[in-house]
Amino acid sequence: MTAFMLALLVGVLFACGAYMIMLRGQIKLVLGLGLITHAVNLALFGTGALKRGAPPIVPEAGATAAMASQFADPLPQALILTAIVISFGVTAFIVVLIYRRDALTGSDLAPGELATVINTADPFAGFDPRATLPEAADDYDILQYELDEVYNRPEAEVVYE
């Protein structure tokens, strides 16, 4: 019964997470990712046997192989601990990315939902991308390119010396 409930919970978390990722919205994206990582962690948790009140301690003398089935396997819990730390780091990174996108554009679903200014301690606070690098083409550029291509490709104007 416990195993069935856990399986059901994992499934529900996966479904909710997948649904939330597919919605348009930055906070929903973060929450959806959080739900999916929880689902995976719970699935990992389920791979150790689900037993309560039996610490995995083997007496020094007289340990038998049969004892191993008495308690839950501690290894998956160690794996989950590692996985939680990693997914925490990645989620924090995504939150920072979203915060910055919000501050730079303010043009998602809710403008300025998260941030209105960029911290001055930010190493790239006064960093003008156009001063150092070619702009990356966005969808508008592609459209413009196609229009140029089909209708009036600009003529060459200046020749190198």
Next chain:
Amino acid sequence: MTLHPTVLALPVAIPLIFGALGLLFQSVRPTRRVRIQQTFTGIGLGANLVLALIFLVFTLSGGRMAYQMGLWPAPFGISVYLDALTAIMLTMVGLLSVVIFPFALATMDVERARAGFFPLMLFLLMGANGAFITGDLFNLYVFYEVLLMSSFVMLTLGGTPSQINGGIRYVVLNLMGSMMLLLAAGITYGTLGTLNMAHIAVRMGQAPYLVQAVIAGLLLIAFGAKAATFPLFFWLPSSYHTPHPVVTAIFSGVLTKIGMYSLFRTFPLFFPWLLNDWQPMLMTVAGLTMVIGVLGAFAQPTIRRLLSFHIISQIGYMVMGLAVAMTPNEFGVGFGLALAILFLMHNQLVKTALLLGGAAVELEMGTGKLNELGGLVKKMPVQATLFLIAAFSLAGFPPTSGFIGKLGLLEVTFSAGQWVIAAVSVVVSLLTTMSMIRLWQYVFWGKPHRTQPNRSGRAPHNAMLMTTGPVAILVALSLLIGVAAQPALDMVQVAASQAIDRVGYVQVVNPELTATDLQSLQELPAANAWRTAESAGG
């Protein structure tokens, strides 16, 4: 030649130590900080390449070795494992980082360098090396995350709107891929009771087919997402054109190729029979990856977007090689895998050369848009020539490495009776040629367009040698593989024969193996055994 097994910790330790040393100076005055970090990165990359070359010489003479971290015996501790496939990948990635390093020195802008670009190169290398050398499924996940975190930061370093947009897509899709890998590791532990790859290989044969299929499917999704195969490639073209051009070159040589390496490592080791059972699916994936990649490339308006679609297209050839790896043919089992490894090496060289050439153009002209470029052959004759050779190598013209790789893959797929995919791959080669010629014409041929001043203030043409040198080295290596094909083929055949040798892998990692374990390794389930069992049962 003998090596003490503890040296197997060095591929991870060297980049970690030099990267951490570099970061220690993060609070030093900016100009000095960058100088110090560049020095440490240079030393670290050089030491890593020397080590990788030593490993390559060791393994090509037939040597294989494993080391148990912390001296915990095999199935309990984390094993690290070195064979020819690992050594080839270590060497290729080490070589690419060393070659890209001078290019990065010449072109990296001050802001990014001050924010710690150079130590990041080492951390990316550390994650890659760890993923190559580990012999533990969960440890593989951890090293993937190390690699991805460095790549996330590298991708968004600079924080421009397009980088952040591409970065979010990249991070989300790669996090999903990692979760699938973690789930696969969890299910493996729950059903087989082990995470050590050698031990998994021993126990996988006895597992029910459903369990095998679930684990294999999850691994295929996880690694396929990293490698940008057909249904899971969308993150690549939407993010690879956003960062500094040097970063794109590093990514194309390292990231997607690690996904392919992991497929080459795990599938022949865990479930070689599935490669035959699932051949139609793998062939479909390979074909669609090739076709969609190359067709997508035709619609792209900038150099880097176009080249990133070609990255996807070329991944399809490697999947094709993997799909015929275990099919008996006139060249022997495993020859498909050997050619897939050769194609991987070729692709790393040529794709990095093309992206570096494109980077030189973008940084020189201040734009990568095809309709704003033209006639650069007069301004950059050396780059134009090298780009053309690399483009023909990508398309598969003799005497380049692309010709050898594609010819071999064609022969082995024909010999395995898969003529449909062979035909698709020939058509895709033709389309690749057209697309690359179109790119070359737009950028280097024709009338020059309005000259734009290079806006970086640090003109790459002041560092001509540092920007053309790396491209020249990569193109020369591609030609070398094309001319000296037999030594290259011998090398990858050693790698493939070791990769499909499950008994050898298990014996190297865990010498104290019982006779029944060895027997269970050799008795592969017959192809389609589950279907016959099902039909017999009713």
